[in-house]
Amino acid sequence: MDLVLIQLLNGVQYGLLIFLAASGLTLVFGIMGVINLSHGSFYMLGAYGALTLTQFTGDIFLSLALGVPLAFLFGVIIEWLFIRHLYDRDHLQQVLLTFALILIFNEAQKLLWGSYPHSVPVPGYLQGGVKISALLTYPYYRIAVAAFCVAIALAMMFVIQKTRIGRIIRAGESNREMVEALGIDSRLLFRFVFAAGAALAATAGIVASPLESVYPGIGEPVLIISFVVVVIGGIGSIKGAFVGALLIGVADALGKVYFPAFSSSIVYALMAAVLIARPGGLFGRAA
Amino acid sequence: MSAPAILAENINTHYGRSHILRGVSFRVAPGETVSLLGRNGMGKTTLLRTLAGLVRPSSGSVRLNGTDVTSSRASARSRAGLAIVPEGRGIFPNLTVAENLTFASRPNNKGERPWPLERVYALFPRLSERKHHWGNELSGGEQQMLSIGRALMTSPSIILLDEATEGLAPKLRDEIWSTVKQIAQSGIAAIIVDKNLNDLLALADRNTIMAKGEIVFDGTSAALRADEALIHRHLGV
Amino acid sequence: MLARPRPIVIVILLALLAYAIALPFFGGTFALKFAARVMITGIFVISLDLLIGVTGLVSFGHALYFGLGAYSLYFISPVSAAANGFLAIPFAILLAGIVALIVGSVVVLTKGFYFIMVTLAFGQMGFSLFFDTKIAGGTDGAYINVRPVFSIGSQQLLNFSNRTAFFYFCLAALVLSYIFLLWLVRTPFGRVLQGIKHNEPRMSALGFNTYAYKLASYVIAGAMAGFAGMLFAAIDGYVAPELLGWRESGLAIMMVVLGGAGTLYGPVLGAILYSIVEETLKSSSELTAIFSLVMNGATAKWLGGIVANSWSMALGFFLIAAVLAAPKGIAGFIEKYAGEAKRARPREIAPSAEHRERAKAMQLEVENLSRAFGGLVAVNGVSVKFPPNKVHGIIGPNGAGKTTFINVLSGALKPTKGSIRLESEEIGGQKPHNVARRGLGRSYQRTNVLLPFTARENCALAAQAQFPSPFRFSNKWRRDEEDRAVEAALKAAGIAPERADMKASNLSHGEQRQLEIAMLIASGAKLLLLDEPLAGMGPEETGRVTALLRELSADHTIVLIEHDMDAIFAAADTLTVLVEGKLLAHGAPEEIRNNKAVREAYLGEWGREGKP
Structure with missing residues (x-):
């Protein structure tokens, strides 16, 4: 029973982390209409960036404060170099170009950090955990990550519902052309959205880095799971990404307890079930 | 004499292989109200979209209040004082009425806001009543008011109205016309596309007719009324 | 509508065919193996072109069927004896086809972006099934110790462990696959697939059940990919979960686009070009030789070493340049210079004797x-x-x-x-x-x-x-x-x-x-x-x-x-x-x-x- 509880907690925490990555993906597609396969690479760069930054700062949260703006800037550069050429091209070419970006990022990772797994330390003040039973504790750091992700989710909802940039983002989802016609330069909007998506993925990678080892290709499972979350939640819907990510997190965690060999398949089966019932995702407009 | 609000010269626009605008030249003086008439598919919407920068012409030039904006994006033209109320209204369904209105609220190049929110609400009291509703909860007439109000809040010097009263019941139509008249009187130049010939003739300082991508008539309402054959040929009334 | 290949294309393809037929007479073992791999990849990617280029379905999980085909050979091969080739081929096709039918019945419900993501997810589902469990060696992969043999009675007709025989078999398989698809897309069935790519609602409004058509296309493509996968497993006698993974699917899309989607022959050229570029980028000596054409020997050697060391990064840049510069691929170039395709002249129709009776209009x-x-x-x-x-x-x-x-x-x-x-x-x-x-x-x-x-x-x-x-x-x-x-x-x-x-x-x-x-x-x-x-x-x-x-x-x-x-x-x-x-x-x-x-x-x- 305790194991189930722990797995449930892990599932929620994992789901919240995936939400960060998936929300970036859903924004980029919802507003810019670009399929970004290299989204997982930003997660990977976040994790490796955390590794390097923490060697200097000594604290993962300081690395976070430094890393997120850097990731945003990196997103701006990548958008300017590559992504902006994709806006009037079809899905096939978007898939191709962003797939090629993965090859480049993976190789860059190997050159900079090598092929061996690394670990990032949990800060001293978050060592240990909450005692759940005589034998089991739940780590403070995981609780902190979950709380952080919830805070980011709330902040995103606030920004999207209450601020000017949020209004522009919502408007961009429904009618990009009208946004441009009303005086908002969509090139800048797209650059901002892409960079914000990159920063969100990197944020997830940074806070996740002390949870597991940092290894080559760490971003790829995150990319695939984010896709599943976006499909379940509905393209462009932050709310959908949130619900979808939690569903996936819990399904994955419980699957690991009850059907260990098929836990990842359960996630995909869940996606298939949602698609059959609602082809546009839980919160999406009908496809 | 100040520069024309809009001056388009020798515009050619293509969609793929089809040549939609064929050497159109078009001028609107500051504060002038010009109607743009013609059957469906003659290029009226394309002309408005080309002027607004939403469609790139293959040749020709566009000047806005004397400034060359031919290579400017739609957003730059909007900030330079051009506002478009498109066919289909272009309301953001997932923004409230108030959010739609304030979405692009900005002063003109003199730093003035001739149409602050209160004045727009005074012009369209129904929008004030429904300010917390979502854009997709409005009726067609309310959406059109919202679209016009949103355009006014960008403090434009010229406004392009495509299918200004399309799909509206006669009473609402009259309401829209009376507000358009107020807007015109406030000194904003306007290009209006609509199907109701008589309403437009009463409103416009000047009328133009498009056929097959060209301007085939440009003159006063009296001159147009007098030429029944022309009306019959190009407007089918 | 997809026209017959132009004369220039036929000339290019025949030249390549002649080269391939001659290859065993002058090429070494490595060249034969490399060429067999390219040809098998060719079958895989034209089957993907049936989906992407012909039907308009961008599948990002096509390697699922390729991988299943490969594993099917492992499943049907006895531990230390040869599998019967006459069974191995239908088994691969059947296994991939049946899975494609099941997966397809779900994924074909979706369109556009969803289709891409959902096929990707199903591909990963197949991958994790082999990766997370102990089926066929799990993460380590599995060996097929003896290659399949085709024999009737005691008469051995073909043995896949004979490199040359295997090579010719793959060549024949590629040629037949190409001809098969070329025929298929021009049948009434294939014409509807092309119609669906350009305008699905219109096809549906005309009375075609587009779901059934798309599913059929998906199953045919999956079965072909399964066949290619089975041949692929016979090259090295080794299968691993990565064969089903999304990288393989992504690379296949690369080759289709690189060659020119929707032309059938283009993807084959894409597979050839891709394999050559990859092989060249991996080899520092070949790179040095190329670089020394434009710079001095020492620099060329130094640069060649660097590029070869990070060849997949170089490949990434090559692909980006190719997408941006030639969105229609190699075939795009050929078609551009070959001019408008000739279309079949309408057939003479014998005037029908009976007068068409006026069908009744409906209320x-x-x-x-x-x-x-x-x-x-x-x-x-x-x-x-x-x-x-x-x-x-x-x-x-x-x-x-x-x-x-x-x-x-x-x-x-x-x-x-x-x-x-x-x-x-x-x-x-x-x-x-x-x-x-x-x-x-x-x-x-x-x-x-x-x-x-x-x-x-x-x-x-x-x-x-x-x-x-x-x-x-x-x-x-x-x-x-x-x-x-x-x-x-x-x-x-x-x-x-x-x-x-x-x-x-x-x-x-x-x-x-x-x-x-x-x-x-x-x-x-x-x-x-x-x-x-x-x-x-x-x-x-x-x-x-x-x-x-x-x-x-x-x-x-x-x-x-x-x-x-x-x-x-x-x-x-x-x-x-x-x-x-x-x-x-x-x-x-x-x-x-x-x-x-x-x-x-x-x-x-x-x-x-x-x-x-």
Whole structure:
């Protein structure tokens, strides 16, 4: 029973982390209409960036404060170099170009950090955990990550519902052309959205880095799971990404307890079930 | 004499292989109200979209209040004082009425806001009543008011109205016309596309007719009324 | 529509074939193995092109079937004996095909972006099934110790462990696969697939069950990929979960695009180019040789070493450059310089002796029909009867619900309530293709023909819709009948014979609208729903099409939405006025013209003055 509880907690925490990555993906597609396969690479760069930054700062949260703006800037550069050429091209070419970006990022990772797994330390003040039973504790750091992700989710909802940039983002989802016609330069909007998506993925990678080892290709499972979350939640819907990510997190965690060999398949089966019932995702407009 | 609000010269626009605008030249003086008439598919919407920068012409030039904006994006033209109320209204369904209105609220190049929110609400009291509703909860007439109000809040010097009263019941139509008249009187130049010939003739300082991508008539309402054959040929009334 | 390959393409392909046939005489073991791998990849990627380039389905999980095919060889091979090749091949095809049928039945429900992501997810599901469990060695992969052997009785015909024999087998398999697909896409079945790529709603409205077609295409492509995968496993005798993974799927898409999607031969060229580029980038000596052409030896060696060390990064940049510079791939270049493809000349058709009997037009009756979108009731309790052999006009201001009304009648939208009867049959709420099969054809507000196809090809597809089964692979059956229907439709719609073999995209706007009507006639529809057929037409065109509608009403029932008042008052037998989703009036044009409510609501000034 305790194991189930722990797995449930892990599932929620994992789901919240995936939400960060998936929300970036859903924004980029919802507003810019670009399929970004290299989204997982930003997660990977976040994790490796955390590794390097923490060697200097000594604290993962300081690395976070430094890393997120850097990731945003990196997103701006990548958008300017590559992504902006994709806006009037079809899905096939978007898939191709962003797939090629993965090859480049993976190789860059190997050159900079090598092929061996690394670990990032949990800060001293978050060592240990909450005692759940005589034998089991739940780590403070995981609780902190979950709380952080919830805070980011709330902040995103606030920004999207209450601020000017949020209004522009919502408007961009429904009618990009009208946004441009009303005086908002969509090139800048797209650059901002892409960079914000990159920063969100990197944020997830940074806070996740002390949870597991940092290894080559760490971003790829995150990319695939984010896709599943976006499909379940509905393209462009932050709310959908949130619900979808939690569903996936819990399904994955419980699957690991009850059907260990098929836990990842359960996630995909869940996606298939949602698609059959609602082809546009839980919160999406009908496809 | 100040520069024309809009001056388009020798515009050619293509969609793929089809040549939609064929050497159109078009001028609107500051504060002038010009109607743009013609059957469906003659290029009226394309002309408005080309002027607004939403469609790139293959040749020709566009000047806005004397400034060359031919290579400017739609957003730059909007900030330079051009506002478009498109066919289909272009309301953001997932923004409230108030959010739609304030979405692009900005002063003109003199730093003035001739149409602050209160004045727009005074012009369209129904929008004030429904300010917390979502854009997709409005009726067609309310959406059109919202679209016009949103355009006014960008403090434009010229406004392009495509299918200004399309799909509206006669009473609402009259309401829209009376507000358009107020807007015109406030000194904003306007290009209006609509199907109701008589309403437009009463409103416009000047009328133009498009056929097959060209301007085939440009003159006063009296001159147009007098030429029944022309009306019959190009407007089918 | 995909034409036969041009002479220049045939020359290139034959040259490559000749080179491949000669290769075993001068190439070493490595070259043979490399070439076999390229050819197997070629089969894999043309099967993907059937999905991407022909049917318009961008699958990001195609390696699932390739990998399953590879594993099938492991499953069927005894531990230390050869598998029977005559069983191994059907087994691979069957296994991949069955999985494709199951997965396809779900993924084909989705479109565009969703399709890409969902196929990716299913591919990963297959990958994790082999990766996370102990099936076939789990993460470590598994070895096939003895290659399959083909023998009849004691007579051994072919042994895959013989490099040369295996090489020729792969070559033959690639050539046959290419010819098979080339044949397939030109059958009635394949033509519909191409139609779906360009305009799925149109194909559905013509009466084709596009779901079934797409699923069939998905299964065929999956089965072919399974076959390729089985051959691939025979190269090294080793299989690993990575074969099913998303990287393999991504690389396959790369090759398709690099070569030119939708051409079938392009992806093969793409596979060749990709493999050569990859092999070159991996080899520092070859890179040094290339670089030393433009710089001194030491620098070239240094640079060659660096690039080879990070070859996949170099590959990434190469691919980005290729996408941006040549979005249509190698085939795009070839086609650009080879000029417009020659199209098959229309066949001479023997005039049919029996006169086509005039089929009976159909009656449409609508009762209390409503359709709501959320709170907005776009069509509100409309009851109206459209008797046969008449022209019925629907008028009303924009936003009155006219197009929604037509969409509900044609099955594109489900009614919220009410009934629709075609003759005496209830069709409300049925799928568009089922409604179309019952004899109701529709056109769209925006011209909705298949632009890359000729006028004749558009009509041929429509004529084919009279027998819309997806399992039609023969060109011959019913051909005369369909060709006659096409000729008759082109003639009836007034499309000049010399324009019939031009691409629809090169026709004038008016001709495209006429073509749309021609398609409906060719499809055998007895009730035509036309959404603004006169929009954007000049006076002569309007006159011609109005006369055409009158003529067509001899054996069709016509219901049309129109804004051109002069034309519709002149052409229609009855007029139906919709305002804000409700039926305001229905009757003969004269009655409508004199109806006070109609005049005020819709015709405005014009109505009040009462001008004709």
